[in-house]
Amino acid sequence: MKKTININLGGFVFQIDEDAYDRLNNYLEALKQKFTNLDEQNEIIQDIEYRFAELFGSGEEKNREVVSLQMVNKAIATMGEPEEIEEELDQNDKTFSSSQQTTYQSTSKKLFRDPDDKIFAGVMSGLSRYFGVKDAIWFRIAMVLLVFAGFGFPVIAYFILWFLVPEAQNASEKLQMNGDAINLDNIEEQVKKNLNSEEIRRTSVKIANKFSELVPIILKVIAVFLIILFGIKLIGISLGIIGGGLFTAAFNPDFIGLVFNSKALYYLSIFSFYLLLAIPIALALFLAVKLLTNSKIKWFGVLVTSFVLFIFSLVGLGFAGFDVASNFRQNAEQVNYVQLQNPTVDELEFVFPYEKLEEDINMSVNFNNNGTHFNINDEDSKINGFEIVSGQKQIKINQVELDIVLLPNDSIFKLSKIIGSKGRTIEEAENHLSKINNDFEIVNENMIAIPRMMLLEDESQWRVQRLKYKLYMPEGKRVHFGDNAKKLIDNVNFNGDYSRKNLANNTWEMTVSGLKCITCQEDKDI
Amino acid sequence: MKIENTKIQMRKGILEYCILLILDQKEAYASEIIAGLKEAKMIVVEGTVYPLLTRLKNAELLQYKWEESSSGPPRKYYQLTGEGQVFLLGLEETWKELKTAVETITINAKTK
Numbered sequence: 291m292k293k294t295i296n297i298n299l300g301g302f303v304f305q306i307d308e309d310a311y312d313r314l315n316n317y318l319e320a321l322k323q324k325f326t327n328l329d330e331q332n333e334i335i336q337d338i339e340y341r342f343a344e345l346f347g348s349g350e351e352k353n354r355e356v357v358s359l360q361m362v363n364k365a366i367a368t369m370g371e372p373e374e375i376e377e378e379l380d381q382n383d384k385t386f387s388s389s390q391q392t393t394y395q396s397t398s399k400k401l402f403r404d405p406d407d408k409i410f411a412g413v414m415s416g417l418s419r420y421f422g423v424k425d426a427i428w429f430r431i432a433m434v435l436l437v438f439a440g441f442g443f444p445v446i447a448y449f450i451l452w453f454l455v456p457e458a459q460n461a462s463e464k465l466q467m468n469g470d471a472i473n474l475d476n477i478e479e480q481v482k483k484n485l486n487s488e489e490i491r492r493t494s495v496k497i498a499n500k501f502s503e504l505v506p507i508i509l510k511v512i513a514v515f516l517i518i519l520f521g522i523k524l525i526g527i528s529l530g531i532i533g534g535g536l537f538t539a540a541f542n543p544d545f546i547g548l549v550f551n552s553k554a555l556y557y558l559s560i561f562s563f564y565l566l567l568a569i570p571i572a573l574a575l576f577l578a579v580k581l582l583t584n585s586k587i588k589w590f591g592v593l594v595t596s597f598v599l600f601i602f603s604l605v606g607l608g609f610a611g612f613d614v615a616s617n618f619r620q621n622a623e624q625v626n627y628v629q630l631q632n633p634t635v636d637e638l639e640f641v642f643p644y645e646k647l648e649e650d651i652n653m654s655v656n657f658n659n660n661g662t663h664f665n666i667n668d669e670d671s672k673i674n675g676f677e678i679v680s681g682q683k684q685i686k687i688n689q690v691e692l693d694i695v696l697l698p699n700d701s702i703f704k705l706s707k708i709i710g711s712k713g714r715t716i717e718e719a720e721n722h723l724s725k726i727n728n729d730f731e732i733v734n735e736n737m738i739a740i741p742r743m744m745l746l747e748d749e750s751q752w753r754v755q756r757l758k759y760k761l762y763m764p765e766g767k768r769v770h771f772g773d774n775a776k777k778l779i780d781n782v783n784f785n786g787d788y789s790r791k792n793l794a795n796n797t798w799e800m801t802v803s804g805l806k807c808i809t810c811q812e813d814k815d816i
Numbered sequence: 817m818k819i820e821n822t823k824i825q826m827r828k829g830i831l832e833y834c835i836l837l838i839l840d841q842k843e844a845y846a847s848e849i850i851a852g853l854k855e856a857k858m859i860v861v862e863g864t865v866y867p868l869l870t871r872l873k874n875a876e877l878l879q880y881k882w883e884e885s886s887s888g889p890p891r892k893y894y895q896l897t898g899e900g901q902v903f904l905l906g907l908e909e910t911w912k913e914l915k916t917a918v919e920t921i922t923i924n925a926k927t928k
Contacts, residue, residue: 300889341847371861
């Protein structure tokens, strides 16, 4: 009784005796060692396998059910032992090298994926073999921990390695994976080990590898790019959460989307941006994998694809950038005079009610049930207070100003309200104006309340909308400011050594050369 | 200098020439080429031919197309490329020169 094995030889399935299989496999392995050029090696071995298929399936053997050791020996005799083949060829030929050299030289380790010890693709087990760690579990645990710690990068690296690192297909590759010397004894041992596993052995057609063979190199390269792109996005988000601030802004679609005219353009520019970042990273990774493994990277394909993607991303960014710039081309402004209850009063009081932002932290993104809240809330920043509630088409923005100017040769207060916005066209800019909402309130004849925030209602685009109140004061009139005055009053002349910090909670009198503080003498001494 | 090496050197150049000659007549797949070579006693073992075919193909002297076979695996049918034909002409020239040279020397040696 003999054990038989199914093999695929040149696309035909043969049943082969175990001893015959060993002989054939050893023969092909030994033959492989004669050809050092990998491209040639694959093709030559394939041709020879096809020839074997012909020999086993023709002539007197045609009706034999099982390929026997005798048949294999006969076929090998026809084909010639590796040494005989070598002898008939030029020994100085670069294609072929003497058996001594190849058989014992390749003891250096190479990175392969281990098909016999795998959870997904055998990347971790391959790495642990490469680094000489007995059990792949340590690499797996490290991987899981890293992922849970919030690092997306190992996942990306995993996929890239999956793509680029070949699976150890045959005995000699498995030996290389473990760093064992490739000689007939070791191969024999390895082959026996393989036979113990129930897996059906294939001599030629590597089904496991079929997928990567079918995918042309260009698609592979693009896939790697996309994976890295996705990775940068992940890293961007995690950095944003850790680092906060501008990084978040750069990666927050709600925020960046405000300056774009259409979603498509927004995505185009973001995509191009990530792509631009991905290209050097991808090239570095290709290089790293190339150094680590023996995987044959088609550099021409990689470079051409990178170049095309590079041009694409530059064009994409340029196009989107130009479009964004043209969104700000035109400017519209509108001035209204505000009817005061009693412009003849001696003193006006301004208060600046301030509805606190959702989250009153410096520059933050919060994800909650209501969507993304994006705040820039830096005390010293001009754009102090900027809130977008995603999905609600509502922008709160702190671009409200109050200018105080001298009104010569007159005796009454005058107040004007100026709104402005940019736009692609004048009409568009004017349309943005109509959405600016800042309901100041004339509380009584002495008191005016100006909300610190202006609300852009039903608005999804930011076009430098701004709102400015201008108070004209005749000489000798007085004005009193409430809290937060310095945040709104930027453009003011002082008659004396004051700063904007003094503005709040003090009474001021207009003189020819500017505002003079009446109540803040004590403060000044400090 | 090993005498074996000389033989190998001589055979090898001629073996490539023979393969190209066979393919100059008609396109053929490996087994046909092998049969032709065996008949002429140019080769002892078949395995020699495959590396040479691959190398000639990589040198763009040969090209091949796949053809289905009713009795076995698909076959690579080899044929000469334009470059291969030019190369073959060059080899024929060299072969004639060599032949003449060897004959001349042999005759001269005998007559002296």
